[in-house]
Amino acid sequence: MTFLVTGATGTVGRLVVEELLEAGQRVRALSRNPAKAALPEGVEVVAGDLADPGSVAAAFEGVVGAHLINFAGDDYAPLPDGARLVELAAEAGVRRVTVLGGRADGPLEQALAATDLEWTLLHPVEFMSNTLRWWAHTIRTEGVIKEPFGDRLSALVHERDIAAVAATVLVEGGHGGREYTLTGPEAITLREKVAILGTAIGTEVPFVELTVAQARAKWAADGMGEQTIEFLVSALGDTPEIGYTVVPTVREVTGRDARSFAQWASENADAFRE
Template sequence: MILVTGATGIVGRGVVKLLLEAGEEVTAVTRSPQAAGLPEGAKAVSRTTDLAGVDAILIAPRAVGESTGELLAAAVAQGVKRAVLLSAITVEYGGGYERFAAAFKDAEKAVRESGLEWTFLRCADFAANNLAWAPQIRAAGAVRGAYGDAATSSIHERDVAEVAVRALLDPAHARRAYALTGPESLSQHDKVRLIGEALGTELTFTEVAPEQVRAAMLAQGVPEDVPDRMLGYLATCAERPGPSTDTVERVLGRPALTYARWAADHASDFGVRS
């Protein structure tokens, strides 16, 4: 059995789906089990320290929060073998506000010292972060954003989910820290253009002050730390591009999915194709 925390998150939901397709038993931890909308076959719970029969756990630090230590202690006591941690590429390469990287470093340290076999997935910025542009694109066919020239190799959430499943099921990935990125470095201008191509229309990107972007995100109800995470990292990548690695291809045996593929997969989130 596999325990997935953050099961309704952008990566967790994909992990649950892939594990079920592989014939695994899945316990999915989510704040609202009744409204989770998880695939049939997943056992949705709001909280668990009953890990009897669990072989491996996926830990999403932002979902688990201060309960990470409690979860790890319960896992060790009840015979769990492996822990796969969703971490951040800033742990290895730097960038953004140090306090966010420090939190991931602390989570890695806790998992490493727990005694469980561990795998760290140090993810680049998720392409899915750009879903924050959807209201603007639907309303005006344009994006107003900061740091338009900031270049990152954003990763498709499907690639992270597939690597996570490999690490959860195969002990050969133990004691590995994987730096996961998309296959190409793209500016925000490039990303808006590719979303437009997926929609069959031309979109524009207009540079505005970071403070305006932050205020707009907060007005949408986004948690306060999210714009700080995104804008802090973009500020760094405006000075030097974020890293690109071939790790996804080495682990999965196929190239990482492109941003264009991500945009096509999420076209319905941004608008109707022409």
């Protein structure tokens, strides 16, 4: 069977490709720039852009299942015509679809719900991999983490577990019409997260808790816009319950325990060292 993976060079998409290959499946990967995709040997890389459904039509041909993302481009803009993508997938005979970051009220998701396709929406909470983006450079250069809301809880999830769920759903089927929240095995505070990372690196990483005013000033100095700053204050200062409530979805779908942040930190420790 052949499976199409969109967003195939992204944090999760690249791992969905690997998971499908490990399961013995044929993989077709969609990329806006196939020459720079750098995916594993044996992957069929095809050109296409989700923002231009016509460019993706051929990629659906002969595909049993497709892993979709509900945004396009580096700026994570909403898909301009998700309904057309769904139409093309159905016309090509695609049977199963997973959607990363699926929104029940989004155009793509609404279009899927109106078809006979076996669709599954995946709702990961905070990605463990965001730690690289936010903290790696700071820890390497300053050796300290300065953030607000030190007691904020998060059930952050390993990106490999997100990919494993997507691949399992696509290959095995039986998850049609489901919406899955994906979390790690535990909820940890920001302070605990810093301590766990320090243990993995092999050196203590001090944590300095900022006030909200100090955080706003720091983020502004980092070049963030006012809208982004206010979003962070809201999201981090009042994390919704779903963001820190552990659920067993990873084990229930894949049969394996969700990976802990300690495991993620150990796997990525070198990125935080000088």
